[in-house]
Amino acid sequence: MRVLIVDDEQLARMLLREFLAEHADIEIVGECANGFEAVKAIAEHDPDLVFLDIQMPKLDGFEVVELAGSKPHYIFATAYDQFALRAFEVHAIDYLLKPFSRERLAQALAHVRARAPQAAQVEAVVAEAAQRHAPLExxxxxxxxxxxxxxxxxxxxxxxxxxxxxxxxxxxxxxxxxxxxxxxxxxxxxxxxxxxxxxxxxxxxxxxxxxxxxxxxxxxxxxxxxxxxxxxxxxxxxxxxx
CATH class of the missing domain: 2.40.50.1020 (LytTr DNA-binding domain)
Structure with missing residues (x-):
């Protein structure tokens, strides 16, 4: 499984890379520190799975999904549970609430391996989150x-x-x-x-x-x-x- 890591915090990227190294079927194809880099990397590397932070400079996680499309699997990672937590539980492949454990990551990966997401699932996350958030700036x-x-x-x-x-x-x-x-x-x-x-x-x-x-x-x-x-x-x- 080809994986892209997107997070503006270097420490968070390092920790996720360390956790993912324990999974033999994971190949990390790149890391990004902001949303613009992520959109470009998704187009270039065509990853199977993207670990995506929500609050980032330039573009946030929802904007990355809007621009990059729903072809990859997305697992959202955030330190803030107000970001449409219920929507993630209903529609998304999974979310990781920081700080998360090795066991929680393994569970999220199992969800990805067990079922292929529908494009509508990610679109529903974006749509519901937009409704919950403040007006577009x-x-x-x-x-x-x-x-x-x-x-x-x-x-x-x-x-x-x-x-x-x-x-x-x-x-x-x-x-x-x-x-x-x-x-x-x-x-x-x-x-x-x-x-x-x-x-x-x-x-x-x-x-x-x-x-x-x-x-x-x-x-x-x-x-x-x-x-x-x-x-x-x-x-x-x-x-x-x-």
Missing amino acids: RILIRDGARVHVVAAASIDYIEAQDDYVQIAAEGKHWLKNQRLSELEGQLDSAAFVRIHRSYIVKVGAIARIEAVSKDNHCAVLHSGARLPISRGSYPKVRERLG
């Missing part, structure tokens, strides 16, 4: 081998385009493979408002509302963009603007 967009990190606070609006969303931020536009309704649930509802079935707008980006016809209105943003407001959303938008 950044959005990750994969562009080939590159990863763009867009701060939520910099976003002016988001437009639905079939199975994608187009994110407008700081004069640039980014395409991300995600449904608008899913992203809406992850954003800060105090900062963003759904004005149309195809648009979410940052409240602070709206300069004014203009009437297009008797019953139709549009939001004019500080950037100059003009976005339609649905009849059903109009009262809510007016209220949010005070």
Whole structure:
């Protein structure tokens, strides 16, 4: 079994390597100290199993899974039980709560050997954790081998385009493979408002509302963009603007 270790603490990586050395069927193909390194290493080494810390610099464990995909098995390792512990128990292959023993690691490896995970299991962990966590502070967009990190606070609006969303931020536009309704649930509802079935707008980006016809209105943003407001959303938008 080809294994990748991802943890920002060198001591934690050393201890895990020492524990894994007792298992003859384990080959450690690499170690990473942050999320960006992990995404690159997963693509390069194609490991069977990734031991993944959750709180790390640059990208956290959930963001690594989002970008790297669910092809490898994932065992999450964390010192904090508030990270969707129940979700791990129901959906994940396993989790290790630091500090863990040799016996606990052996048990986790036995779980991996005993059953092949479904992609939906890891996706469910990410989805449930996102619901439990604070609103998104950044959005990750994969562009080939590159990863763009867009701060939520910099976003002016988001437009639905079939199975994608187009994110407008700081004069640039980014395409991300995600449904608008899913992203809406992850954003800060105090900062963003759904004005149309195809648009979410940052409240602070709206300069004014203009009437297009008797019953139709549009939001004019500080950037100059003009976005339609649905009849059903109009009262809510007016209220949010005070």
